[in-house]
Amino acid sequence: MPLLAVVVAAAFATASGASYGVGEPSGSWDLQTNYTAWASSINFQLGDQLVFKYSLEAHDVVEVTKASYLSCSASSPISALRSGEDTIKLDRPGRRYFICGVPGHCDSGMKLQVRVAPPGCNSPPPPSEMDGTPGGNGTPGGLCLDGSPSPSPTIISTPGVISYNSAPGSSSTVSAALVIAATTMLLISMLH
């Protein structure tokens, strides 16, 4: 049953890219929204898009490197957008960084980083499996969240992150855990 849910979710996520209005529903691209909190609730997939909506006179959107994101520097942008309604296509896996280029705004919190899951990681971590089942089921979601099975060798892997993809026998370990979990659930249901 959990496996079926994963397959259905994957097929659905692949079929159409989602569009996310940055900061919505309670905010937009503004000085009030906590974008760390906003992005943390979304599992961004390849093909999704971000839409930054804001007042032209007040703000802009600058895509920057991680270093510039951390230091709030808009002086060497990857790209700068200022239409008031800017759409960013999330067309590659990995992290991307956006700040407002108006002086002081990034320091006040107008900075957004998103992580786009690698292909094949279309399912969000299934919350329904968090309760009651013995360990092991969290692994598939975690694997996608820390992006190791990347087809692109240009992605810089985070130091210290174990690549589940290359660990010998890891997929059979996961399968075994699923079988054990399923068997346990079956036994429990037979006892009642």
Ligand SMILES: *[C@@H]1O[C@H](CO)[C@@H](O)[C@H](O)[C@H]1NC(C)=O
């Ligand atoms: C924004 O949200 C994150 C995660 O919920 C939290 O850790 C952080 O302290 C918040 N930042 C501000 C400025 O409130």
